Amino acid sequence: MAAPARRPIRKVLVANRGEIALRVMRTCREMGIKTVAVYSDADRNALHVRAAYEAVRLGPPPARDSYLRGDLVVEAAQRTGADAIHPGFGFLSERSAFVRQCREAGLVFIGPSPEAMDAMGDKLGARRNMIAAGVPVVPGTTEPASDDATLKSEAARIGYPVMIKASAGGGGKGIRIVRGEAELLNAAARARGEAKGAFADDRIYIEKYLEEPRHIEVQVFGDSHGNVVHLAERECSMQRRHQKVVEERPSPLLDDELRARMGAAAVKAAAAIRYENAGTIEFLVDRHRNFYMLEMNTRLQVEHPITEWTCGLDLVRWQLLVAMGEPLPLRQEQIRHEGHAIEVRLYAEDADHGFLPASGAIQRLELPGGPGVRVDTGLYEGMQVTPFYDPMLAKISVHAATRAEAIARMARALSEVTITGVVTNLPFLRRCLDSEPFRSGRYDTSTIESRPEVFAPRMDEQREQAVAVIAAMMNHVLRRRAGFPEPAAAAIAARARSAWRDAYRPGSPR
Numbered sequence: 001m002a003a004p005a006r007r008p009i010r011k012v013l014v015a016n017r018g019e020i021a022l023r024v025m026r027t028c029r030e031m032g033i034k035t036v037a038v039y040s041d042a043d044r045n046a047l048h049v050r051a052a053y054e055a056v057r058l059g060p061p062p063a064r065d066s067y068l069r070g071d072l073v074v075e076a077a078q079r080t081g082a083d084a085i086h087p088g089f090g091f092l093s094e095r096s097a098f099v100r101q102c103r104e105a106g107l108v109f110i111g112p113s114p115e116a117m118d119a120m121g122d123k124l125g126a127r128r129n130m131i132a133a134g135v136p137v138v139p140g141t142t143e144p145a146s147d148d149a150t151l152k153s154e155a156a157r158i159g160y161p162v163m164i165k166a167s168a169g170g171g172g173k174g175i176r177i178v179r180g181e182a183e184l185l186n187a188a189a190r191a192r193g194e195a196k197g198a199f200a201d202d203r204i205y206i207e208k209y210l211e212e213p214r215h216i217e218v219q220v221f222g223d224s225h226g227n228v229v230h231l232a233e234r235e236c237s238m239q240r241r242h243q244k245v246v247e248e249r250p251s252p253l254l255d256d257e258l259r260a261r262m263g264a265a266a267v268k269a270a271a272a273i274r275y276e277n278a279g280t281i282e283f284l285v286d287r288h289r290n291f292y293m294l295e296m297n298t299r300l301q302v303e304h305p306i307t308e309w310t311c312g313l314d315l316v317r318w319q320l321l322v323a324m325g326e327p328l329p330l331r332q333e334q335i336r337h338e339g340h341a342i343e344v345r346l347y348a349e350d351a352d353h354g355f356l357p358a359s360g361a362i363q364r365l366e367l368p369g370g371p372g373v374r375v376d377t378g379l380y381e382g383m384q385v386t387p388f389y390d391p392m393l394a395k396i397s398v399h400a401a402t403r404a405e406a407i408a409r410m411a412r413a414l415s416e417v418t419i420t421g422v423v424t425n426l427p428f429l430r431r432c433l434d435s436e437p438f439r440s441g442r443y444d445t446s447t448i449e450s451r452p453e454v455f456a457p458r459m460d461e462q463r464e465q466a467v468a469v470i471a472a473m474m475n476h477v478l479r480r481r482a483g484f485p486e487p488a489a490a491a492i493a494a495r496a497r498s499a500w501r502d503a504y505r506p507g508s509p510r
């Protein structure tokens, strides 16, 4: 095969917002590549807009009127003379129609081909491809299950419990557990109706239901020269309702032998569809340590920092090089991982009251730093957190020599966080990190939801919170009653705050 043409990228339009837009722009800057931001009216003052060389307004706050308007994004790239578009994750990142629009406009899409995206987007087709390539998938059907007799015979062959999934689904959309034949036809009919409504595609399939699996994914990278490598796994089982909370690498479950087998399977999966750029192969791992490929995410992922931490590489740099037609910078045997990395996701949500998304203006913001700590965020003091987009406010990740040291480092990092004005899941993150399942490394995708008592606020934590509120109120009332002029009131308030700090955190240095 003739070597594909190299084409330099001088200016990248980043079709995203928040921390991932900033993340991409940082690497562009290091590589001497100019950047173009796009933004909705809600993000006029956002950090990604300020970080870019140029910025183009897309439209009103709702994503469908702004960040999802592929036509406007392509137009903005053409108008500003960008030669490539980085989609980040979410929004347009996995829409093959958008990739085709970029192609037609002569723009490089920094990601996989639309053909590779479609090959993995259709789950039935993907299952057939993967079986043909010798990649283990969950036992189940490879043709759409349509008539009642086929549904029954296939489910019986696979053995209950089974799961019904939509071929056009993914990421938890339109899936159903069926524990016996009595529920089967009803569940199938509902799943089909839902799939038709959500994806305009009513094909469904049946899989063996794996109980309490672990969710372990493997980072892969392909280039336009036919090379594919893997960058090892990320353990993502600490999740609730398909929302990841804590990720770590390496997975406490894997040994070198299993890691090598899963890595090889992931490379095989990506190579089978001639995958280019960054991708992730998701696996379910059962209690007997059997692994099965579930789906492929055809984008850079939220949790990529923990992979960057342990292999010391910049994955966005690799994305840009591959998009320019360069070969991958390293061969498989040159990729080495060191130490242990953990990431937590700080969300604007009230973990103690049904995990409802929160909004408001960020008042005080103190983020952690120091050795082995990285913060990816688009947050700033005064920023308005709106309900228009994903509630993720920041990712905090740490790296240390061992898992125990990484846990201690993350606990230290979380103790440095102050965020007021918007309710966050910070207390919940602390409890996850402290929990017995996490500490022991024995957790799976069902742990948070099946053992709520383990992750509930402890009594003393609630009491401390109540005392803090009462103290703050008394301070406020007493200041007002004493009629202090403002400067004096501020000084007293500051003294009260530091007194409270000392009481709240005994032993902390003054």
Ligand code: MV4
Residues within 6 Å of the ligand: 138, 163, 170, 171, 172, 173, 175, 207, 208, 209, 210, 211, 213, 215, 239, 242, 284, 294, 295, 445
């Ligand atoms: C499964 C499964 C058990 N058995 N399939 C959920 C999201 C979608 N990507 C697939 N999912 C699952 N598929 C079979 N045959 C359990 C899940 C699942 C899950 C998977 C990954 C991460 C978190 C999860 C939480 C609940 C269920």
